[in-house]
Amino acid sequence: MTAAPPTLLAVFAHPDDEAFSVGGTLTHYARKGVRIVLVCATRGEAGKITVPGMTVDDLGAxxxxxxxxxCEALEIPPPVFLDFHDSGRYERTRHDDPLALMxxxxxxxxxxxxxxxxxxxxxxxxxxxxxxxxxHIDHLKIHRATVAAFFSSGQLEGGGPQRLYYTAMTTEAAQGLSRxxxxxxxxxxxxxxxxxAVSIPVAAYAENKKAALAAHGTQMGEESILGRMTPEERAQMERMRLGQERFSIGGTRTALANYPLRGLFDGVPGCEELDD
Known part of the structure; x- marks a missing residue:
């Protein structure tokens, strides 16, 4: 057995990043007893409020x-914040903020x-x-920093993290989002x-994922991409997002006994039973 309890670390840039791409997977493994640690680099201070007429004194808070x-909706612990700032986009870009990820x-x-x-x-x-x-520039910065941290953490006692995965959007799914x-x-x-490398069936956690998305109220209003969708478009989006969550391999310190893998912990020493 590994010295530490089975732990999945998810590293993203803004509030709501977790719900779109990995929300079902986080609930899936939380119910299996895995410790989930969600890291959010910023508090989304430069996000766009998508609810017409809404004003917020402190958007980050x-x-x-x-x-x-x-996180409550996904049945996982509260997030860990890195206390960087959201870089924003378009007219909201924070060129002069020294703590903006960009x-x-x-x-x-x-x-x-x-x-x-x-x-x-x-x-x-x-x-x-x-x-x-x-x-998004913040997503790219977090990707690069997390990859680097995976590789530089190999000297830790116990060998460091055993697997690094990337969220994966198939060409078909990208075509759907384009439409x-x-x-x-x-x-x-x-x-x-x-x-x-891994497809996690998450239909059983669809209500968790929907509730998590709804919790991000400032970002899911009538002027958001979701809010502007027709019922038919929303149904198509839900078919793409609520059935499967997919991942590719970013790095590994253990052999891959199967491909595709049965789950994120498949073949990780001491954790094999999680994906039996």
Missing amino acids: QREQELRAA NLTPLEIETKVKAVIDEVRPQVIVTFDPHGGYG LGRDLDPMLYGVSDDTV
Whole structure:
């Protein structure tokens, strides 16, 4: 058995990142007794309020509470914040904020991620894919810093984390998002089916995931992408997002006995029973 309890560390940039891509997976493993540690690098201070007429005095504080409510919906512990700032996008871009992720070096971010790894000793880490989902600069910064932290943590006692996974969006799913209003090149942002190393069936946790998304109220209003969808488009999105969550391999310190893998812990010493 490994010295630490089975632990999954998920590292993302903003409140709501967790609900879209890994919410069902987090609930799945939480119910199996895995310790879930969700790291959020920022509090989404520069997000766009999508509820017409809503004003918020402190958006970062509001979104922190939304993320805490989302974690409850997903049946996982409260998040860990790295206390960086959201870089924003378009007219909200924070060029002059020294704590905005876009203005930090990857090494500065890696140092904080690695400190969490050292403290919680996860066997498995999950983060953004190399394109950051849809290219957001904060997603790209967190991807790079988390990858670096995985590799630099191999000297930790016990060998460090055993697996690193990226969220994976298939080409078909990217085509679907493009049709729903995301300006994505499916051949750039999507991956081939054989790049997907793990598919987690999450339909059983659909209500958890829907509740987590709803908890992010400032981001899910009428002016959000979800809010502007027709009922037919929303149903299509739910078919894409609520049935399976997919992951590719970012790094491993253990042999892969199967491919595709049966789950995120498949073949990880001491954790095999989690994906039997």
